[in-house]
Amino acid sequence: MNILVCLKQILDPDIPARDFRIDPERREAVRGSADLVTNIFCENALETALQLRSTSGGTITVLSHGSEDTEDVLRKALAMKADEAALVLDQDAERADPLQAARVLAAAIRKLGSFDVIMVGRESGDWGIGQTGGLLAEELGLPFIALVEQLEVDERGLRIQRQTDTGTEIFEVTPPVVISITNSENNLPRIPKTRDVMKSYRKPLTTLSLADLSLEDPSLSPAAGSYYRLAEISIPEKEIRCELVEGDNLEQRIDAFARRVADIADTTR
Amino acid sequence: MAKSIWIVMQQREGKLHRMSREAIAAGQQLAAMVGGTASAVLIAGDDALAAEVAAYELEAVKVAASPALVDYTPGAFVGALGSAIAAERPDYVLFPHTYQSVDFVPRLSQEVGAALVPETISFEMVGDEVIWKRPILGGKLQSRVRVKGEGTVFATLQSGAFPVDSAAAATTPAAVQAMALGDLVADREILGVEQAGDDEVDLTKADIIVGVGRGVGGPDKLGPLEELAERLGADIGASRPVIDNGWLPRDRQIGSSGQTVAPKLYLAVGISGAIQHQVGMKGSSCVVAINKDKSAPIFGISQYGLVGDLHELVPALNAALAESE
Numbered sequence: 001m002n003i004l005v006c007l008k009q010i011l012d013p014d015i016p017a018r019d020f021r022i023d024p025e026r027r028e029a030v031r032g033s034a035d036l037v038t039n040i041f042c043e044n045a046l047e048t049a050l051q052l053r054s055t056s057g058g059t060i061t062v063l064s065h066g067s068e069d070t071e072d073v074l075r076k077a078l079a080m081k082a083d084e085a086a087l088v089l090d091q092d093a094e095r096a097d098p099l100q101a102a103r104v105l106a107a108a109i110r111k112l113g114s115f116d117v118i119m120v121g122r123e124s125g126d127w128g129i130g131q132t133g134g135l136l137a138e139e140l141g142l143p144f145i146a147l148v149e150q151l152e153v154d155e156r157g158l159r160i161q162r163q164t165d166t167g168t169e170i171f172e173v174t175p176p177v178v179i180s181i182t183n184s185e186n187n188l189p190r191i192p193k194t195r196d197v198m199k200s201y202r203k204p205l206t207t208l209s210l211a212d213l214s215l216e217d218p219s220l221s222p223a224a225g226s227y228y229r230l231a232e233i234s235i236p237e238k239e240i241r242c243e244l245v246e247g248d249n250l251e252q253r254i255d256a257f258a259r260r261v262a263d264i265a266d267t268t269r
Numbered sequence: 270m271a272k273s274i275w276i277v278m279q280q281r282e283g284k285l286h287r288m289s290r291e292a293i294a295a296g297q298q299l300a301a302m303v304g305g306t307a308s309a310v311l312i313a314g315d316d317a318l319a320a321e322v323a324a325y326e327l328e329a330v331k332v333a334a335s336p337a338l339v340d341y342t343p344g345a346f347v348g349a350l351g352s353a354i355a356a357e358r359p360d361y362v363l364f365p366h367t368y369q370s371v372d373f374v375p376r377l378s379q380e381v382g383a384a385l386v387p388e389t390i391s392f393e394m395v396g397d398e399v400i401w402k403r404p405i406l407g408g409k410l411q412s413r414v415r416v417k418g419e420g421t422v423f424a425t426l427q428s429g430a431f432p433v434d435s436a437a438a439a440t441t442p443a444a445v446q447a448m449a450l451g452d453l454v455a456d457r458e459i460l461g462v463e464q465a466g467d468d469e470v471d472l473t474k475a476d477i478i479v480g481v482g483r484g485v486g487g488p489d490k491l492g493p494l495e496e497l498a499e500r501l502g503a504d505i506g507a508s509r510p511v512i513d514n515g516w517l518p519r520d521r522q523i524g525s526s527g528q529t530v531a532p533k534l535y536l537a538v539g540i541s542g543a544i545q546h547q548v549g550m551k552g553s554s555c556v557v558a559i560n561k562d563k564s565a566p567i568f569g570i571s572q573y574g575l576v577g578d579l580h581e582l583v584p585a586l587n588a589a590l591a592e593s594e
Contacts, residue, residue, distance in 0.1 A: 040543075127405050165279075168462065228415065228416045242558075242568045245574065245575050
């Protein structure tokens with residue numbers, strides 16, 4: 001199996017809300033003190049790919065669309081033992097809508113070679129759109145399967161276990177396919193060894209520009225085909241600024257907290 | 270010209286998914302806002318189910334009936350909806366944001382050239398434009414987006430964002446129409462299914478949920494939490510580690526590999542609030558948390574928080590709630 005895994009770099013979604021700043025002009029969340037991390041569901045996809053390779057052989061190529069900072073995501077993937085890495089360098093990647101992102105990834109995948117399985121994470125921890133995989137599949141003219149928990153190679157191709165609204169379902173597909181991976185008890189991302197982290201920096205990394213993908217002409221650019229535009233980004237009106245309930249002693253804190261909980265519970269009746 | 274809005278129903282074995290009713294509420298609201306009519310699209314389903322949908326205030330109930338549509342496959346669903354949308358060009362098509370929609374709606378949107386706004390929580394008119402609101406960064410921020418260009422707009426609707434009880438009933442039932450269907454290709458043959466639970470625990474309907482996390486420490490420590498749930502009239506849910514450790518059964522799981530819930534009150538106890546959990550409960554109207562770590566991400570999406578040892582705080586909270594009863 002030749003496997004390609006798309007990896008997205010995002011603002012650490014676990015940082016406290018109070019640490020978020022918004023730049024109203026540029027309509028984006030300002031990084032501030034937040035770390036940049038690999039989207040966790042993308043790491044679940046990479047872990048799934050690593051396991052598939054260990055049982056069925058093949059190679060793993062990792063691909064990102066982002067700014068120079070995104071190299072970190074690819075180096076980490078190489079440290080986890082991905083075979084090849086490629087970055088589509090684009091300073092505006094962060095502002096791409098899902099259709100733009102899918103078009104860039106599709107063009108890069110066509111350039112990089114042919115793959116049996118293309119994996120994405122189920123959604124990103126920042127925008128949470130969860131469409132890139134489906135749109136990418138359409139761009140490549142391949143079937144798409146969302147929310148895959150497990151897959152294995154069998155005589156007919158791939159045996160897929162997919163999450164549904166009521167449980168899971170199992171079926172077989174013939175590669176090539178695009179799949180989105182959800183987290184399961186089996187795909188917790190491995191931690192790379194220090195030695196492999198060091199080695200990852202000596203591995204080659206392919207850098208592609210939008211021009212390399214023939215996407216630089218404005219009429220061909222993904223922006224021309226994108227379908228929505230951010231009007232505004234804001235802190236929710238029902239502003240979530242957590243009040244940590246205080247008091248002089250435990251009893252006071254509990255009473256104050258109990259009152260608030262009981263009040264909210266009452267409104268549901 | 271009057272706008273047309275289609276609302277795609279999700280059903281299984283003749284029962285509407287709860288979020289289908291929420292989608293009807295949203296569709297009626299959108300129709301009133303943009304000046305238009307809302308029709309439901311029912312894929313498969315018998316006459317009884319069509320009549321149930323027709324009891325809501327709708328222009329029509331369009332039924333796509335074919336043996337190929339009885340069990341969900343993306344190929345047949347995209348085929349049926351794609352040709353109907355291409356022929357009739359509705360202005361808006363709304364879908365519940367379910368795992369089924371996530372699987373086929375992006376493909377459908379590409380086939381008919383529609384823009385897709387996922388997991389919408391509300392919409393409003395600004396001038397003559399519809400602005401769609403959706404949460405980002407696990408609900409810590411909100412974005413408002415406008416769709417570029419002309420053509421059909423798709424939106425999927427976040428669980429719990431449009432209350433079922435705001436859906437208006439019809440004075441006279443809506444007309445039930447058969448949809449014209451071309452050749453449909455079921456492109457998956459399901460070899461096996463596994464139900465998540467015994468179907469007795471449907472947390473998606475709960476108004477109040479006490480969510481239990483790893484911090485509880487073990488199955489023998491659940492007593493005070495069960496008492497708390499009982500006092501609040503709540504159901505118990507859990508994050509993944511609790512389920513994986515076997516402390517509670519799988520049908521209690523909330524998050525990216527469990528149920529997606531949207532209660533009015535979500536009381537998170539000993540849950541750190543990782544993104545995998547947040548995707549399953551970010552639609553909650555109000556989140557309140559108890560955690561020993563005041564920098565836990567759960568406090569980032571909570572209205573109120575209590576920092577401390579849950580084994581000390583929960584029994585004390587039970588006592589305080591008992592006193593106020």
